[in-house]
Amino acid sequence: AQRVTQPEKLLSVFKGAPVELKCNYSYSGSPELFWYVQYSRQRLQLLLRHISRESIKGFTADLNKGETSFHLKKPFAQEEDSAMYYCAPRTNTGFQKLVFGTGTRLLVSP
Amino acid sequence: EPEVTQTPSHQVTQMGQEVILRCVPISNHLYFYWYRQILGQKVEFLVSFYNNEISEKSEIFDDQFSVERPDGSNFTLKIRSTKLEDSAMYFCASSEEVLYGYTFGSGTRLTVV
Numbered sequence: 001a002q003r004v005t006q007p008e009k010l011l012s013v014f015k016g017a018p019v020e021l022k023c024n025y026s027y028s029g030s031p032e033l034f035w036y037v038q039y040s041r042q043r044l045q046l047l048l049r050h051i052s053r054e055s056i057k058g059f060t061a062d063l064n065k066g067e068t069s070f071h072l073k074k075p076f077a078q079e080e081d082s083a084m085y086y087c088a089p090r091t092n093t094g095f096q097k098l099v100f101g102t103g104t105r106l107l108v109s110p
Numbered sequence: 111e112p113e114v115t116q117t118p119s120h121q122v123t124q125m126g127q128e129v130i131l132r133c134v135p136i137s138n139h140l141y142f143y144w145y146r147q148i149l150g151q152k153v154e155f156l157v158s159f160y161n162n163e164i165s166e167k168s169e170i171f172d173d174q175f176s177v178e179r180p181d182g183s184n185f186t187l188k189i190r191s192t193k194l195e196d197s198a199m200y201f202c203a204s205s206e207e208v209l210y211g212y213t214f215g216s217g218t219r220l221t222v223v
Contacts, residue, residue, distance in 0.1 A: 034211055036214075042216065043114075043201070043214045043215060043216040043217060044153070044201065044203075044214040045214070046211040046212070046213070049211055086152075086153060096208055097143065097155050097158055097166060098143075098155070098212060099155060100145075100152055100153040100154075100155075101152065102151075102152040103152060103153075
């Protein structure tokens with residue numbers, strides 16, 4: 001079955017520390033993957049997509065097809081990075097909708 | 111930057127009542143979606159809508175639910191005979207192309223009492 005897994009519910013780091021938010025997927029073919037962020041009481045916002053290979057707010061994510069992972073990384077966490085982060089593959093069947101993981105809450109302490 | 115607008119931000123309704131959640135997608139977007147998030151749980155897909163018809167729906171989206179694009183700008187989710195377990199945050203989203211990322215609204219918090 002197609003599935004996305006974010007194993008950590010909560011990741012707590014200090015400001016300036018490196019961050020890695022894990023995402024593993026099990027999809028056939030070549031899925032397209034996204035990371036969304038939800039700051040406190042705000043809407044879900046697109047953070048980045050693997051196809052564009054861009055870096056937003058210092059975050060990057062590399063698709064590793066061998067490990068079926070799409071981990072989100074940032075070398076130096078900032079307090080304003082505290083939020084919920086959702087990994088979201090796009091299904092490659094049917095209407096190709098986004099399917100969200102359970103999310104990881106990142107808490108960056110001063 | 112264009113936004114997806116959802117109203118109301120919070121709705122409280124009695125069990126068994128009908129509610130309509132409203133969304134105004136971005137004007138040049140063609141694909142529309144509803145998701146929901148029960149408190150403490152993940153964001154779940156409900157339905158996608160394109161070309162004035164449902165293109166896909168989840169198991170959650172049963173006969174109790176319906177969607178409509180009544181006037182070319184609004185996109186509504188109707189829940190008939192609400193149940194306690196319908197209490198959740200409901201997010202509307204739209205995208206310009208099916209392969210693009212989605213733009214989400216700020217959500218409607220539905221509380222069924």
